[in-house]
Amino acid sequence: MLTARHRAVLILSVLVATAAGLSAPASADIGSGVSCNVRPKPPECEVIVVVIVDGDGDDDTGGGQMRCWDDGVQVPCFLPGFGWLHADGCRYIRQTSADPPPGGPLPGAWYQRTCTFFGGGMGRSRVWYADRDAPVVGPVIDRALSRLRPPDPVVGLSPRPPVQALVGVPTWLWVEPVTWQPRSATASAGGLSITATATPVRVTWLPGDGTRLICDGPGTAWTGADTPLGSPACQHTYQRASVNAPGGSLPLSATVTWNVTWTGSGMSGTAGTLTTTTTLAVRVAEVQGLNTGTRP
Structure with a gap:
């Protein structure tokens, strides 16, 4: 009743x-x-x-x-x-x-x-x-935000595994363009339509040796024309070999921070950040020099 x-x-x-x-x-x-x-x-x-x-x-x-x-x-x-x-x-x-x-x-x-x-x-x-x-508006915004699925970063290194990094030689770090692009998702209901967008802004690198590096932007990819000892947008120099680390390698991770915004139906706003992470194993070798000079 x-x-x-x-x-x-x-x-x-x-x-x-x-x-x-x-x-x-x-x-x-x-x-x-x-x-x-x-x-x-x-x-x-x-x-x-x-x-x-x-x-x-x-x-x-x-x-x-x-x-x-x-x-x-x-x-x-x-x-x-x-x-x-x-x-x-x-x-x-x-x-x-x-x-x-x-x-x-x-x-x-x-x-x-x-x-x-x-x-x-x-x-x-x-x-x-x-x-x-x-x-009504709030739930549609939340639905659009929940649909966002930014990808895990595809990491680029030079030297690239399985080639070993070298102690004292800068390792170039970057995120491939395929995963460094804004991602959007839309939710609609009752005549309302909201689009949420995640935009990558920076990368936090943990090289696995206890250090931490934050780089604005994706970094610069190394090409054959580049000098390995040059100055890329993002680099790290290992000070010790990884031979004594578990498995003989170091866990290098890249975490991308995405700024999240939303817009639609005459409204717009910000919604904080999202992060995505990729981890891979890096072997670091130490090259010993030998002085073979002779007496004058």
Whole structure:
């Protein structure tokens, strides 16, 4: 049996959708539902459930739709003039306003909030949300971010294994261009589309001998025309041979830091960083010199 609140939500949904003469995006058939009198209860029987459903789910540009339930009764996720249903049971619609945010210059917007109350009453207010926390928008942003899959770096070295590095001779370090490119992923739902982008910015090298090296950019690849003792964008000089290390080699690792941003539906923002790492074994040899000079 529907409560007074649920009846008010359904009646409001029907009236608004009919008066608008529009099909509500990301909506479902009003009044369809599931049985909440079974054990265990279906997840749709939570008081308010907003679900973003992927399209094919097999690529980084798939769209999706939204489905919303109010205590087991499927209701429109979006109502013209009232906005998107949120988990608190209220509806939110983004507003264009030059009023400053209450908490500082964090990217976001003012929203009109419409809530229905027990007995069928309805109230409206205005609230500020940062974009990452905004009703409906936040989950789509998070979905786009979760789709990002930056690759592990393909590491270049000179000398290149299995050729051994030499004590006292600089080893050139770089990341191949195939893995040094921005990567993007898109999520869509309810007419919203957000694209998240990861851009590589620096590499942290752990050569395996206890040292640490941070290089901005991918480094410079060595070519046959280069001088091994030259000055590449990123290099490391080993001071000891690896003969006494486990397995006779040192674990060299390269960790790429990616700056993450997102944009779409008239919004944009930053989302911190991601890292990817590759580790490989490097053998380091020491070449002994022998003075064979003769007496004058």
